[in-house]
Every structure is written in structure tokens, then in C-alpha cells.
Amino acid sequence: MVDDEKYNSSNSMEQIAKLTLGMALFMFILLILVPFTLSSTSFDNIVPYLIYSLFLTSIGVLIGISMTWLLNNNPTESGPKSQESNIPNEAKKLPLLSSAERTVVTILQSNDNKMWQAELVRQGGFTNSKASRLLSSMERDGLVRRVRDGMGKRVELVKMDGYL
Numbered sequence: 001m002v003d004d005e006k007y008n009s010s011n012s013m014e015q016i017a018k019l020t021l022g023m024a025l026f027m028f029i030l031l032i033l034v035p036f037t038l039s040s041t042s043f044d045n046i047v048p049y050l051i052y053s054l055f056l057t058s059i060g061v062l063i064g065i066s067m068t069w070l071l072n073n074n075p076t077e078s079g080p081k082s083q084e085s086n087i088p089n090e091a092k093k094l095p096l097l098s099s100a101e102r103t104v105v106t107i108l109q110s111n112d113n114k115m116w117q118a119e120l121v122r123q124g125g126f127t128n129s130k131a132s133r134l135l136s137s138m139e140r141d142g143l144v145r146r147v148r149d150g151m152g153k154r155v156e157l158v159k160m161d162g163y164l
Contacts, residue, residue: 020067024060027053100126100134101143105157108144113157117146120155 030053097105107123108115121131135155138144147154 016067020060021064024057024064027057027060097143100124100130101138104134104138104155105143108155108157115155117153117155 103124104120107120111119117131117135120126120135121128124131126134135144135146139146143158145156145158147156
């Protein structure tokens with residue numbers, strides 16, 4: 001429903017812009033043709049008309065250009081917004097990593113993107129509770145995945161585009 005309203009609104013604005021440009025073109029044609037239709041003796045009376053026509057033409061062109069510019073610069077559903085909506089929520093929420101998250105990512109990258117959580121705690125110098133909270137947060141954000149394997153958990157790095 002909202003998409004239809006945006007489309008109809010955009011379509012009507014485009015029609016208004018085209019109509020404005022059409023009127024400006026008509027006034028420009030009048031500006032060019034009027035001097036040829038009048039005799040040279042009545043040319044003194046036409047000067048105010050030409051100035052007025054030039055003014056109207058320039059106003060029409062400016063309005064048409066500005067409306068066209070506004071229409072082309074408004075993001076539509078098929079434009080940048082739809083591409084932005086395809087970006088996963090993790091990328092929107094996490095443009096930067098904290099130092100602890102960066103440490104976890106660096107350790108995981110140096111170990112083929114996966115290792116045991118206990119080993120990660122030892123190498124990272126974290127306490128068990130700090131590592132558990134940190135990894136839970138990173139798992140919620142989609143950066144790591146923890147897989148229960150026997151008595152321990154294996155931590156796997158999921159996605160790292162643009163975070164380091």
C-alpha cells in the first residue's frame with residue numbers, strides 16, 4: 001500500500017515536472033515567434049512583452065529543472081534504499097569492533113577461523129565469564145558461531161567483511 005502511494009506520488013510529480021517543462025517550451029516558442037509576426041512599426045510596443053516572456057520562460061525552465069532534479073534525487077524503492085535493505089542487520093549494527101572483539105577475531109583468524117572456546121580464553125587472556133559474555137554478544141551480532149561439541153564449545157568466525 002505504501003509502495004503504491006510512493007509510486008503514485010512520484011508519478012504525479014514527474015507529470016507536473018513534464019507539464020512545467022512543456023509550458024516553458026511553449027513560452028520560449030512564443031518568445032521566438034512573436035517578433036516575426038509583428039510589423040517593424042509596432043516593435044516599440046512589443047519590448048515589454050518580450051521582457052515578460054523571457055521572464056516567464058526563465059521561471060518555467062527553473063521550476064522544471066528544479067522539479068526534475070528533486071524527482072531524480074529522491075530515493076525510490078528501486079534505488080539505494082532497496083539495496084540498503086538487502087544489507088544484513090549485522091553490517092548495519094556493527095561498523096566497528098571493540099578491542100576485545102578485535103582480539104577474538106584476530107585470534108580466530110590466526111587459527112583458521114575456528115577453535116575451542118577454552119583455548120580462546122587462554123590465548124585472549126579473558127576470564128571465562130568475560131569470554132562467554134563477549135562471545136554471546138558476537139554470536140548475537142552474527143560475527144561468530146558457537147557449536148556445542150561434547151563438553152566444550154567450538155567457536156567459528158562467520159563474517160568479517162569491513163570489520164578490521
